Amino acid sequence: MAAYLKALSMISAQDTFGQSAMAEVPVKSENSCFQIHPCNYKEYIPAASLRRMSRLVRFSLTSALDCFKQLEDLSPDAIITTTGLGCLDDTLTFLTQMHQNGEKLLNPSAFISSTHNAVGGQIALLKKLHIPNLTHTQKEASFETGLVEAMMMLEDGEANNVLVGGFDEITPLTIDLWKQMGCLSMKATDKNTLLSANNKGVLLGEGAGFFVLSSDATASCRSVLVGVEVKHSSSEELDSLTTKFLTKYKLNSTDIDLLILGLDGTSNTLNLLDLMNANFEEATIAGFKHLSGCFNTDTSFALWLANSAILNESIHQECCLRGNKDRKFDKVLIVNSSKANSYSFNLVAKC
Numbered sequence: 001m002a003a004y005l006k007a008l009s010m011i012s013a014q015d016t017f018g019q020s021a022m023a024e025v026p027v028k029s030e031n032s033c034f035q036i037h038p039c040n041y042k043e044y045i046p047a048a049s050l051r052r053m054s055r056l057v058r059f060s061l062t063s064a065l066d067c068f069k070q071l072e073d074l075s076p077d078a079i080i081t082t083t084g085l086g087c088l089d090d091t092l093t094f095l096t097q098m099h100q101n102g103e104k105l106l107n108p109s110a111f112i113s114s115t116h117n118a119v120g121g122q123i124a125l126l127k128k129l130h131i132p133n134l135t136h137t138q139k140e141a142s143f144e145t146g147l148v149e150a151m152m153m154l155e156d157g158e159a160n161n162v163l164v165g166g167f168d169e170i171t172p173l174t175i176d177l178w179k180q181m182g183c184l185s186m187k188a189t190d191k192n193t194l195l196s197a198n199n200k201g202v203l204l205g206e207g208a209g210f211f212v213l214s215s216d217a218t219a220s221c222r223s224v225l226v227g228v229e230v231k232h233s234s235s236e237e238l239d240s241l242t243t244k245f246l247t248k249y250k251l252n253s254t255d256i257d258l259l260i261l262g263l264d265g266t267s268n269t270l271n272l273l274d275l276m277n278a279n280f281e282e283a284t285i286a287g288f289k290h291l292s293g294c295f296n297t298d299t300s301f302a303l304w305l306a307n308s309a310i311l312n313e314s315i316h317q318e319c320c321l322r323g324n325k326d327r328k329f330d331k332v333l334i335v336n337s338s339k340a341n342s343y344s345f346n347l348v349a350k351c
Helices: 055-070 088-100 108-114 118-127 139-155 172-180 191-196 235-250 265-277 301-312
Strands: 003-011 079-083 133-136 161-168 207-214 223-232 258-263 286-287 320-322 331-336 342-350
Touching: 003 055, 003 139, 003 235, 003 301, 055 088, 055 161, 055 207, 055 331, 079 139, 088 108, 088 172, 088 286, 108 118, 118 133, 133 265, 133 331, 139 161, 139 172, 139 207, 139 223, 139 301, 161 301, 172 235, 191 320, 207 301, 223 235, 235 265, 235 331, 258 301, 265 331, 265 342, 301 331, 301 342
Parallel strands: 079 133, 079 161, 258 286, 258 331
Antiparallel strands: 003 207, 003 223, 161 207, 223 342, 286 320, 331 342
16 A cells, blocks of 8 residues: 655755755765754754753654644654664663673663664653554664555554654764774765775765655645565565566556665675666666765665655756756655665655
């Protein structure tokens, strides 16, 4: 069953919050990392509550509350939050206290805030919602799994409106660990670098994207999430997996106007380049990880980008890898991959 996107909000390294498109001049990474573009949390979160929240909870909660601001009569039937690693900063605080205190007399606040479902709980508390509240954490497939859960709820009639969000953060410790492992890209990454696949590391990123999925279309809806699928398979089967996914919706590669690929500039996503070169000759090809950075729920940024392209009939020049960036995008396919040969497919169409 298709799910209509009634509202969406993205806080990322780019100036996407409250915007329908990225700024003409995009933000570049600093020290191989993308940190979120600052926004005013006080407009959404009471000051008394804000002081007790970690950085991740602040920007994730602000993104979620912005969806409520867009739909004043919004009363979701379920909340689904997704994250790969959860509240890393609070987890570090709790583990540090445990080590320093010899595992005795621990302050429970840091542990409570470090749980993966902390954001979902804060949304429910602030909006006084007594509804199903679920959190998915399946590494790089977390956000897609949450979308599948939401669409199943809509199809089964368990909900009419579901709030779905994906979020992850980076901390100074995670940056240091990635550097020690040699997993960070030590050189500037632009859209041309994505096509070379010569980088030995990636750009780290963070962000929070929330979406209201509905079984009913309204006049404000601009796009619809037609289907989502996650597959674990070898890279040799990616082409057939893509064909099978499109066939399920009676489509083929020539029907796709925009193909958004999760290229990160390394050999890990080299197979996505093969997909681009083998099919989709008539489609515009775009990348996004050189603008958002890599994080476990970065598909949320790609979904925001797909909606932006449909709404504005244009994809940002810095995203466009091949084809016409200014055209009507009626059907958009997002293909993302992980290091463990897990592939996700998201099909978005114009309403």
